Amino acid sequence: MIITAPLYPAASTYVPPSMSAMSFDTRTVSVNDLFAHPEAKAILLKELPGIESRLKTPQLVPHLSNFSLQDLVNFGALQTDRLAEIDAQLRALPPLPASAS
Numbered sequence: 001m002i003i004t005a006p007l008y009p010a011a012s013t014y015v016p017p018s019m020s021a022m023s024f025d026t027r028t029v030s031v032n033d034l035f036a037h038p039e040a041k042a043i044l045l046k047e048l049p050g051i052e053s054r055l056k057t058p059q060l061v062p063h064l065s066n067f068s069l070q071d072l073v074n075f076g077a078l079q080t081d082r083l084a085e086i087d088a089q090l091r092a093l094p095p096l097p098a099s100a101s
Helices: 031-036 038-047 069-074 083-091
Strands: none
Touching: 031 038, 031 069, 038 083, 069 083
């Protein structure tokens, strides 16, 4: 068996990766990240009454740093038709600056 792979030219310069600002939404930002930001948390508490107690179940807690609100809806852990309204409010928040590492 012959395995072929493309040949890539060597890089002429190294460009270090950089962090970009984080904007908020219900599809890509984890539940923990949303709750860590006071303004985003206030939106969630207003639009989804009782969400904090619903998310404290032992089955969900380990996953909240990986799951977005959309993921919770997809898996049936959260029932809401308000994600579009929540998204609009979250997108109105100023993005968090890139963290300096």
